[in-house]
Amino acid sequence: MEDSNNPTEVVRDPSTLAAELANEHVADIAEILNEQPTEVASEVLSHLPLDRAVEVLDQPELEESADLIASLPDDRALALLSGMSADRVAEVFRDLEEPRRSVLLDRLDDETRLSVLRLLSYPPDTAGSIMTTEFVSVPSTWSVGRTLDYIRRVERTRETVYAIYVLDPRTKRLIQTASLRRLISGEPNASILSVAYPRRPVTVTPLTDREDVARIISKYNLLAVPVVDRDHVIGIVTVDDVIDAIVQESTEDVQKFGGMEALTEPYMQISFIEMIRKRAGWLCILFLSEMLTASAMQFFEGELEKALVLTLFIPLIMSSGGNSGSQATSLLIRALALREVRLRDWWRVALRELPMGITLGTILGLIGAVRITLWQKLGFYDYGEHWMLIALTVGTALVGIVTFGSLAGSMLPFILQRIGFDPASASAPFVATLVDVTGLIIYFTVALAILSGTLL
Amino acid sequence: MEDSNNPTEVVRDPSTLAAELANEHVADIAEILNEQPTEVASEVLSHLPLDRAVEVLDQPELEESADLIASLPDDRALALLSGMSADRVAEVFRDLEEPRRSVLLDRLDDETRLSVLRLLSYPPDTAGSIMTTEFVSVPSTWSVGRTLDYIRRVERTRETVYAIYVLDPRTKRLIQTASLRRLISGEPNASILSVAYPRRPVTVTPLTDREDVARIISKYNLLAVPVVDRDHVIGIVTVDDVIDAIVQESTEDVQKFGGMEALTEPYMQISFIEMIRKRAGWLCILFLSEMLTASAMQFFEGELEKALVLTLFIPLIMSSGGNSGSQATSLLIRALALREVRLRDWWRVALRELPMGITLGTILGLIGAVRITLWQKLGFYDYGEHWMLIALTVGTALVGIVTFGSLAGSMLPFILQRIGFDPASASAPFVATLVDVTGLIIYFTVALAILSGTLL
Structure with missing residues (x-):
């Protein structure tokens, strides 16, 4: 790791690199790809198994994911985009250039396209722009057992379940929040409401500033906060998104305080x-x-x-x-x-x-x-x-x-x-x-x- | 909330205040107590039910918890300390003055006293000093079902299970990490190892700087990172501890960059x-x-x-x-x-x-x-x-x-x-x-x- 920043050592043969990387942690793969020229990184990405490549692209730390996607053939690009989380896909489309952008957007499935377009519609640095649209919600009529079963089967691709949002079965409004921890201790036949947190859920709106979202998550020690638009959950901001946001904000603050415009890229990468x-x-x-x-x-x-x-x-x-x-x-x-x-x-x-x-x-x-x-x-x-x-x-x-x-x-x-x-x-x-x-x-x-x- | 910063409005009758606060979120109670004189806050704390008072004292946002504990009779103080999480208890003892400090420390149960003394032995701003010693670990010989059962019964007081640490049954060394999410999807009779994350766990040592801990948690998108001393897990640093650490570090950085020593208290509170x-x-x-x-x-x-x-x-x-x-x-x-x-x-x-x-x-x-x-x-x-x-x-x-x-x-x-x-x-x-x-x-x-x- 000590040497990974040294650009003279890291330009490597893509297929060997892909084989070597297969067993690394995805966060490390993203870091190594960041140091490669786009062509090499894109080759490596095509040599990785699809699900592994999706995991890498899902890392917020991966820079220039739009360039990577743009460098791949349409079919591979679409396969990757369909696997990625909606907030990362939106980030890719934010940076993609026309005409590629429209071509790929049109070929996305309807549900993903809608999520992406919605995410793109929020101003930067708001909860709406950093939220993910993937979360677990169940109607309040469900039992503990049925919810557990649902998470086991339907939501099995999700690595982390930050919270379970309990909705009014008719209006779909958010009523309460339950944690996975409480869910597994609950009586299987009891209502999901029996394990929900008894107080009104803490929420933010899509236009809440990301600094305020960070403050709320930190104050209430949450793993994620639901983003609510007219009482409907439209996404969640997770604690790891918030850490990235806090770190970025403090960098901008220090740079502004030093008397310059904040940079959008790391010091060594900016032209x-x-x-x-x-x-x-x-x-x-x-x-x-x-x-x-x-x-x-x-x-x-x-x-x-x-x-x-x-x-x-x-x-x-x-x-x-x-x-x-x-x-x-x-x-x-x-x-x-x-x-x-x-x-x-x-x-x-x-x-x-x-x-x-x-x-x-x-x-x-x-x-x-x-x-x-x-x-x-x-x-x-x-x-x-x-x-x-x-x-x-x-x-x-x-x-x-x-x-x-x-x-x-x-x-x-x-x-x-x-x-x-x-x-x-x-x-x-x-x-x-x-x-x-x-x-x-x-x-x-x-x-x-x-x-x-x-x-x- | 908009008016909660105005000290002229907030000195109130303790028992009325305690009754009013009973249904608030603990983070809000902590915030309101921060604005009261110590005597009032301490009275409020004695009027709250014991488990609620413990939850309030467990909030890292609560200032002067040592003064609050010091103002209570020994028995109440000990009851509260035994309920609190070890890292918060250590923070109280870091600030408590003699002779009260020794009196209370001696009367703690052996296990808590040992944890607290160990936490106090690490230098400030290290993983050891901000970690919590409460975490879930199971031997690798256990099955998925037995682990789930253990969490349901033994660990039911824990609000959040960040991860399950799988130890070698003989040497107690950390082998692998499993998430609650994967645990509930596992086959009950299969080994706990079947649901563990297949790669070597990411760990830190007790002397790792808290900034580096923050970077690791953020890079690998973890909810908690185990603190390991000679291959044994001695605690975990959770993502919420790390947010507090990052925010504090950036405040210190800005203040130092402004040309002064970093403050240890908020601007309006420092003498x-x-x-x-x-x-x-x-x-x-x-x-x-x-x-x-x-x-x-x-x-x-x-x-x-x-x-x-x-x-x-x-x-x-x-x-x-x-x-x-x-x-x-x-x-x-x-x-x-x-x-x-x-x-x-x-x-x-x-x-x-x-x-x-x-x-x-x-x-x-x-x-x-x-x-x-x-x-x-x-x-x-x-x-x-x-x-x-x-x-x-x-x-x-x-x-x-x-x-x-x-x-x-x-x-x-x-x-x-x-x-x-x-x-x-x-x-x-x-x-x-x-x-x-x-x-x-x-x-x-x-x-x-x-x-x-x-x-x-």
Whole structure:
């Protein structure tokens, strides 16, 4: 496994590879195929037994399954698609290109085609788009024994039964949920309702955001949650789908927080052009906004000429504002994502960040003032006769800037969420840029107040 | 639920609250208790029926369970602890204070005490520390029918059977794994091995990092993974434990990336002093390192005096280096966390980031030079007779700084991982600080090369 990432070793003869892989775990086969060129992977897939190839294609970890399906002859492709789970088939059709897409879609059996079209109709990142349409449901009139029998016979291809959904026999509405565990302990002749979980089932709608689905599954310790549309179960989202969703969300959050568009592919696979596109956009926006610092500096040029010593501390002071802002933003992005705080709590947060910023700013301000005093006294540098006033200026400016940074950094995620953006777009560079311009203005204003009449 | 976060509404009479809560989902009860003062929550817990109280305490979402147990009389506390799952009991003992801890531990039954002591012996964030010691195992000599019967009778308190572990009857070593799903489809008289999964079971050791456990569970789509010590199953980590672990890890990663120590409690619950401690440390380290910028500026003071116009672009140039570095770092932190790249791939990454940085730097450099030209030509600002050389200096410096930022930002996570730190400690502010000092030096060096003889 340690070496499986090394592309120089892994391009191999397809039929030998297929024979070698036959006994591997499907998740491992998917991982190995990911590292092969599409032609090799597609050859391997044709050499595997049909049911094994279906299992491999059912792995959410398998990348480019659409390309693989597209590379196979129609009959083999259809045989594979008919065996795969509906959510994976939908993923394939999401990426397939015309005219192949229509050809294959038309030749699917009616039931599969309907499921796939329905899955494709939901927006990405919703429960509807990640759910599977295969689940076990029985009418509430059935007995425990009949249900067990049904699972044994009809549902035998299903590897995992996450839950059994008990429906009203007339309206088909979801009434209750039973676990396999309780089912096998039940009296065979008793009603299925005797082993169902007595409370109202926890459900989501097809438009529920996948992050919320993850939160619900995690909170109620479920193996799957039913997706319900007008009281009818139309699919389930399982705990493993949710793990993939959580991992993907946190990757996107970290990338956005780093100040770029989230990638859709792994770092090593994305093309150079695509990567430039994802990074240059934000970098240019930040650069253009940061140009305001040059304008601010021009505005204070007179002061700069009189007291060049002030320029020495500009990078130090600006970065402190950015750093405290970045801390506050990272805290609030996560707190909002985990619903630890809500939009309406913004003033509570502001009331915490204000004294927090003042305290942190005072700590840094003192260190800054001590540094100037030490350098002056130890003779490392001569800040001139007004060195104490300069130390006071730097210290006071730091209190103001760190306080402003903490407040701005903590409020930005709220503002973004309020106007309908992802709070994670409040990236560290975004906050730093916001704070930089204001930081300069604070610094020069403090300097004018303290030094006017002496240096200025 | 929308209002459940509002602390002004939720302090309530314990016995009424207990009666109201009796029919709620345990996860909801835990959430409501989290919002009550400990005394109220503890009262509610004594008013709930014992089995219900045990279910509530078994929720990993319930905070301060140790305080709750500590507030109850010994007998009630012991009754609750004996009902709870071993991993939750261990969590309580991890937080309980002496002398109560020893008193309760001594009075536990031997089997529970042993499990708890064993769980407590594993370092935090390992499989051993998050596993549960309750699982179903049967000798390989048993039949399908006998196993089913055993689960029905002996294991009837278990709500979910994640898997059945089949052991060698003599050595007790783990041979194979069977699912409940396959068990019920099996022939009652056939051997349990007839329904077991034919491949070698996927296992982890008690010291496996919880992030790796999460990756394995997600990759192989497991509901639980057995924790194996010298071929013996000592516990299982279930998929719901892993979700909690993943969510917690990503929170920690975002907070570290924001430039602070990871919090151990939700944002609104952590005390002011603790929050200062978590934030001030890094902020001071960054501040002290950033002081090097002041030293660098002092070093180039002569140049600054001669060409004050150079100072105008210092914030702009420095921030561009920090921003490109922050992008690269966020990319590599996630790529390393998801094992998309390994330590030994560092040179592959460097070879990607070098042209990437040059391209991004050229884009920003061009924008910067155009900005100076425009301002000069449109009469917004007069950069003097050598404005073209200044534009060239700014543009060239940007190429160098953005390239350095991308390279430094992408290599820092590798270096941290190599010397044994969490790559996520490569925070955006850390990278920005690293790039700031170097950025100044690059800027002034480029200025000396281009402007010497004219401005300098």
